[in-house]
Amino acid sequence: MLYRFLKKRTNDSYRIITATIVLMALALLFFAIQSTWRAWDDFYASAARAEASQAVVQLMDASNIRAKERGYTLALLSGPVAPSDIGQKLEHIYALRQQGDIKFDRAVLLASQLVKKFPENFILRMGLQHVEEVSELKRSARERADKRILGEGGSFPPGEWFDSLTETINHEQHFRNFLSTAMIEAPVKNGAYWTIRNWVWLLSEYAGRERALLARHILTQAPLTESSRYELNQFHSVVEEHIGHIRRIRHEAGIDKRLLDAIEQMDKAISGEYAVARQELYANSLTASYTITGDQWLAIATQAIDSILNVSQVCSLIIEENVAQEKHFKSAMVILFSLMIIVFVFMVKGAISRVTETTRALIEEKKKAELSANKLEEEIAERNVLEKNLLNAQQNFLSLVMLNPTGMIILDTNDRCLFSNPAAQVMLDLEEDGVVTNKRLTSVPYSGRTELDVHCEANLWGIAEAHITETSWNGYPSKLILLHDITTRKTVENEIKHMAYHDGLTGLANRTLFKDRLDQAIKRAKRKETLIVILFIDIDKFKVINDSLGHAVGDELLCKVSGKLLCCVRTDDTVGRMGGDEFTVLIEDVTSPQDADVIVEKIQRELTTTYVINGHVIHLSVSIGTCIFPQDATDTDRLIQLADTAMFHAKESGRGEVRAFRPEMGERFNRRLRLESRLHRAADKKEFFVYYQPQVDLVTKRIIGAEALLRWEDQEFGMISPVEFIPVLEDIGLISNVGKWVLEEVCTQNKLWQERNLTPIPISVNLSPLQIVLQTLEEDVYSVLQKTGLESKYLELEITETALMKSPEACALILQQLVAMGVRISIDDFGTGYSSLSYLKKLPITKLKVDRSFVMEIPDNISDMSITTAIIGLGQSLNLDVIAEGVETLEQINFLRERGCREVQGFYFSQPLPVHQFEELLRAQSVMHVEGNQRFALL
Incomplete structure (x- = not known):
């Protein structure tokens, strides 16, 4: 009908224009309706993607919780667990089951709703088929595991539990993959985060498998079999591959900062305690000498895996935000297009009316104006082009000057400002037509430069470098000043100067x-x-x-x-x-x-x-x-x-x-410096050696022990007294290393004597107070005993009374740990310090050692005799062994024997002996069953 109308009215310009407007309006209306329909489809698809994303997140959370359930249940099935701990551990496992089932049920509900909305989507229906398999697998596995844990009968090896839960997690992964594939494709900005989230889930799953498998071997204290090691290597390869993918993401542009922060946290977690624990476990896996418990490994690995899952959660959060934005945008587009259609209809109706009135007049006037307008249009067009080019050039130049951070000023011969850009006005606090009063600027000749203080941002002061050149302004001589801000450069120069001094x-x-x-x-x-x-x-x-x-x-x-x-x-x-x-x-x-x-x-x-x-x-x-x-x-x-x-x-x-x-101080100082240097060399090259002084029982007349004494003979100084070089070792921080060397040397030698069937005796080693302060003594003693194989009862540690009383509580704690190993503790130089008897009875000591200063003047000094008698009586009343050192005469021996002190040490029997001489003394005692020293027979 419209065609016949146009055909009849082709000569009528008014009808032609009206019909054209109607056709254009109809075309635009059709386009608007079509756009609205597409916007509605996009909105509906966005809503579906949001539901699918929520379902995927719930499935990921369910699988992650399922992995924890797999690890903790495997630990309970594998290792011996105290009956009192079973209830608590089961309660934790039941809580994990409930959390995982809730997440899984939510995902199934969301997927079912999507199937109802998209019945033609057969991939969604295929994904739901995994639900029944997941439910049956987990129900059967949990039932068998509970019976095994509670002792209700049935055999359920830990490996079967691990495989069943791993298969359950795989079904959940397939379900999630069907959900991701079935929905409408994700926007480009979400596609990357979906991929990252899948990488992270695979990383956490294989790390979880490694966690469970290692926990099982730790709890059973079993070494890794070849198959287990191969399986763990496969897990580790997948973990390292996906860690590499995720780490490379940090170098890509446009990645959300929250994701980068989460990856950084993940990197720290898996490179820290978790990496150290894994390395130690793999290193000890062949001998099953694991240094951490199964619960400790589960806690460390779970913390690292949680940091990995945090990356997945951040990806999910970003995806949900993007989907929500998309959904909001699509809904806005639907509303916008609908409003456009309504407004367009009314506008077209009004436009047709107005066009109908004016078109007829315009057509008549058009013919009259066309002849005169053509020439005028050409002239106007040429002029407009010229004016536009000129205006653009002026604006470009002005922008260059006004936006330039370099200050620009033009002064006349009276130093009045003719022009200044904003940068110069800020620097000099200058009005546009003000007079410049800064003498550093006005006094500089042409082609000169100077530095001056200027204003910077935030009302701070800075430094500018001024360059002055001659120019002209409107035909008059003038001065051009360029101000360059050099504040940062000057600040850096000053900082470097300060750092140098x-x-x-x-x-x-x-x-x-x-x-x-x-x-x-x-x-x-x-x-x-x-x-x-x-x-x-x-x-x-x-x-x-x-x-x-x-x-x-x-x-x-x-x-x-x-x-x-x-x-x-x-x-x-x-x-x-x-x-x-x-x-x-x-x-x-x-x-x-x-x-x-x-x-x-x-x-x-x-x-x-x-x-x-x-x-x-x-x-x-x-x-x-x-x-x-x-x-x-x-x-x-x-x-x-x-x-x-x-x-x-x-x-x-x-x-x-x-x-x-x-x-006179100079010579002693130089000797001290040389001594320190030589001691460093001696410690590096192990130039020290140990002498042994026997300890004798006055009743059996046999050697019952020995004291190890450190000696040093230097090429420059010769034999140096321990009284001189041991304090220097303490000052230069070498006493801990040398002390540990002495411990290892003594224990090694004592073990060697025992292997040669010599009389087993305990050997005492003197401790420096600094060895206790550094708090590594317990670890050093334990490692030396383990390394040498010496029984702890053959090691005795001597600590001075003064060192004990500096910090009795701390010393008591350390000594208790040593005594718990079986090491004997004696107090050296007893009676020379200020120990409290209340502390003495609390310390885990086994022997008191009477200082040589009290013994050396017996029987001539009555006071020393009284003090020695009191110390012996104190030791006996506390059930402690008492040994007197510095014994050199028979009178001293008789005095000590009469007072009940049966253990003595001193030059009367023997000086400190090198290893081979002391060994001969022990061998003589072992073979002949008599004293190897002739003085023993005089007792």
Whole structure:
């Protein structure tokens, strides 16, 4: 009908235009309706994708919980479990079952709803077929497992449980894959996260299989079979492959930051305790000497797998957010297109009416205007192009100037601002037509440059570099100034300069700056004829604090000491850090040495205090050495060296002391330095050796033990007394390593003597107080006994009374752990300290050792005889063995025998002997059944 209408009215322009508008309106209306229908389809598909995504998330959660149920039930089926623990573990497993079943049922419900909405989707129906298989598998496996755990009969090997639950999880995975495949394709931005989520699930599943299989072998204390190791290697390959996929995601652009953070957390979790535990388990799997329990492994592995699953949860969250956004967008599009159709209908109706009225007039006027308009249009078009090009050029240039971060100013000959861009106005706080009063700018000649302070952002001050050139403005001479902000460059230069002359930790002057200031101070002191006092300060036993409490505590302590030093000195004095725990102080304008004593005493008093850092209570003392310019030295390096020497002698005097330099100190200091160097070499090359001094029973007249004594003979110094070199070992931090070497050497030798059928005897080893402080003694003793195979009852540890009383509670705890191993404990030098009898009876000791200082003057000193008698009586009343050392005369032996002390040690019987001589003594006693020493016969 429309065709016939147009055919009849072809000559009528009005009808033609009206018909054209109607046709266009109908076409647009059809397009709008079609777009609305498509938007509705997209909205419906988005809603379905949201439900499918929720179902997939529920299935993943169900599978993850099922993996935990698999591991904990396998642990309960595999290992011996205390009856009291079965109920608690079953309760935990039942809770996991309930959580997993709830998640699974939710997923099934969502999938069933999708089948109703999309009955033609046969893939969804195929996925639901796995539901019955999952339900039957888990029901049967759980029923058999419960009967086995509760002892109600039935055989259910752990391997069958593992395979049944793994098959259940595989069915759930197939169900999830059908759901993902059946739904309408995901948007591009979701497709990557779906893939990542699948990778993560596979990673967690195979890590869970590894967790369960390893837990089973730990609990049964069984080594890994070849098949188990092959299966674990397969699991490990899958785990490493997917970890590699996930790690490479971090280098891709456009990845959500939450996912990157979750991957970072996962990386830390699986590279930390979990990786260490796995490595130890695999290393010990051949001998089944597992160092962790099954429950510990399950907890560590579950924590790592939870960090992996967290990545999956983040992916699910991102997918759900994207699907929700898509759904919201599609619903908005449906509403928008519907409104467009309504508005369009009304607009078309009005437009047709208006066009009907105006079209007829326009057609008539068009013919009249066409002739004159053509020429005018050409002229206007040309002019418009020219104006547009000119305007664009002006705008581009103005934008370049106004947006440039470089400040631009043009001044006339009277320094009045003719032009300035915003950057220059901010820098100089300048009005557009103001007068520039900054003399640094106005006084610089043409082609010159200068630096000046300027305003920066946030009302801060900075530095700018100004370049001045000659130019013209509107035909008049003028000056162009360019301002470049160099604040950042200057800041970096200053920071580098500060770092070069200051300590990075404390901010104090470093060695370079301290020496420079000392040089300047020496020049001033020469002019003023005044004195300079140099202090060299060292924190006593800082290495022990650093090694036992950690470097973080040590660094914090150094900062606190630095702060106190700065508070103790005057403004013009200098405090520096030479390195480690060594500080120096430069005190100027001193007229007499006594003037600096006030500052030195204040420093000693302020630093000798108690610090509490990270919950650790630290009792600190410092050793201070001083020297004076010019009476001790006039050279910078020499002054610092002499103060260091004086500090060394302060340490030798008992620490916590102040010593002024004296000329005779130099030789002892040099010997100490050489001794430290030689001791480092001796420790590296094992130049130490052990002597043995026999301990004799006065009743049986036989050797019943020996004391191991450390000896050292150096190529430079010769044989050095332990009294001299052992304190140095403690100061330089080698006592722990040397002490462990002595333990291993003594235990190895004692075991060798026993294997040679010599008389088995316990051998005592002296402990340094620092070996107890470092808290590695128990571990060292245990490892040495395990390595050498010596029974613990043949090892005796001697600890001085003074060392015990420094921290009796801590010592008691360590000694109890050693006694629990079977090691004997004796108190050395008993009676020389200040021990409390209340502590003595609580300590797990087996022997008291009477110090040689009480024995050596028997029978001439009545006081020593009384003290010795009291110590023997005290030991007997506490059921402790008593041994006297330093016995050198027959009179001393008779006195001790009469007092009931039957164990003695001293030169009367034998000096400390090297290994081969002591072995001959033992062999003579074992073979001849008589004393190998002629003096034994005199007892």
